[in-house]
Amino acid sequence: MTTIDPDQLTCPLPGAETERVLLGHGSGGRLMADLLATVITGELGEPGPLEDAALIGGDLVVSTDGFVVTPRFFPGGDIGSLAVHGTVNDLAMRGARPIALTLAYVLEEGLPLAELREITASVAAAARDCGVRVVTGDTKVVGRGAADGCYLTTTGIGRRLPSATPTAAGGVPGDVVLLSGPIGAHGTAILSVREGLGFEADIRSDSRPLHRLVAAMVEAGGHEVHALRDPTRGGLASALNELAESSDVTVEIDEPGLPVPAAVASACELLGLDPLHVANEGCLVAFVAPAAADAVLAAMRADPAGREARAIGTVGPPGGPARVVARTLVGSTRVVDMLIGEQLPRIC
């Protein structure tokens, strides 16, 4: 049994960073991947590709997510709707429609009940909109100072759509890389409110459910929809790197063709952020066989959540390293890596 000595925490020694949990371990970047591999999946004995959700026999899919976003209310959503969308989307990335949600609260003593009621109503409204029910839950209360107001954990259970077989390991050379919409809005919206940057009028989180979009894609492309991922923590860069690693392929994207809204680009420039690393909560990236790519893209554009869908790259020829390469405006290429550590803590 080990306890935390606060005096030892203020300045970790160089080289000792890996001995304690760092904010960067929650980033969705390289540090988090290391933590998962060396501590969590290592101890649990669950190797294999990192998936947003797991198949548990037959057509059943399950996914779980904690939500610690701050502030809890932001332009375009709140912690309640975000939790529902995030969980529904993780199921959708395995080609599943949601059949049930569960909801667990950790509440800090002193949280206004009016706020708890507002968050819960937001959960309920988002679930109704997704056509799914919250079937069971749990509520724990901790003393003042032992949590920051309210944390949520949602778990989703879903059933795979017929002919839906997307998996992070499914990408093959030649696949077209499709992106369903603009990137960077969620992370910059949160940061703008948190830091008082004044972009709140121009940037709203893209938090939305994607299961209907995925159903349309699968109807158009079936098994040819090889891989799906929603680029949340760690942004598009992490999502593409995870797919590249799981599929053992090189992913080539066309950087000037990436849809970055002007206000997001301004906010990123001001903050020194790369939009490729900023979290999204309402778009997805797909690897689709070239023969089906046009039909899938047309189906995406016909859905409200995919109106601005586009092809952003391809999966490179066999034999390349498992990484992501961007062609830049000036014609050169650069490697797009995951972030090492933390860019935006508590973004979801």
Added chain:
Amino acid sequence: MTTIDPDQLTCPLPGAETERVLLGHGSGGRLMADLLATVITGELGEPGPLEDAALIGGDLVVSTDGFVVTPRFFPGGDIGSLAVHGTVNDLAMRGARPIALTLAYVLEEGLPLAELREITASVAAAARDCGVRVVTGDTKVVGRGAADGCYLTTTGIGRRLPSATPTAAGGVPGDVVLLSGPIGAHGTAILSVREGLGFEADIRSDSRPLHRLVAAMVEAGGHEVHALRDPTRGGLASALNELAESSDVTVEIDEPGLPVPAAVASACELLGLDPLHVANEGCLVAFVAPAAADAVLAAMRADPAGREARAIGTVGPPGGPARVVARTLVGSTRVVDMLIGEQLPRIC
């Protein structure tokens, strides 16, 4: 959007208690039932009997639980094994065997990785012992001071055993009330460590999985096993009151016949606690039709988790109020109510 002003929290005005989350809202007692009814299930629009787990179509059952226990390591278990047992047991109370678990962490920056590894290994070992796998998970990190080390949320998915139909609303007049083992060990073990009371050598948490015990009970009694509940937060008093309310029956128990280990009784006396209100993590209470009660009791006693099982009372005749009544040593009766608020915060 509402934020917390810490200055307003130190002394809630009389009558204003219901306007903020109190520690007692997490107690498993009356305040918690009110919070669920008026805020959470009220907003979610999910009425009906309070169940430990929900049926989600066919024979599928799902349950979710957050774990905030302090300390995280205690005699007889730790937060990792407790999370697995608690979730497996909630499935078992609906007559289900576990088929998959999910695991979500909220970690405080600064938590030693060695401790995270130890907790995760404990999750893995407990899951193996229960014959179930952790299939997916999530990890969030919050800054120093925004959590107390480590919180876990586990969700279990299970399948109902053939002929298992227990439900909180299933109790009927004449049912025999069976209890699988001694009460009070978990809560007093936690409190003894937390407060340095010195009972650690004598009292260990009863944290253990109960799904095999339930399988044996269902094999012996089938549909005659009307209702099951594990008396965790709020203790046996809350569990029996919830069953009484859901089934709309009077429950009569024989107080002198309740199995309270001597060390637990001493600890409760010292602390001014009623063992009926102290949390358990390894026993269950059942309402069983009288014709099947002997066979079910024999099956319980043949299982390691039910060796000390016994009948502790009956469900009273029709028309009585939905409450719990205890016959005392001197032959009188008293109403056993749920606690109003908090007795032992962060017990699980």
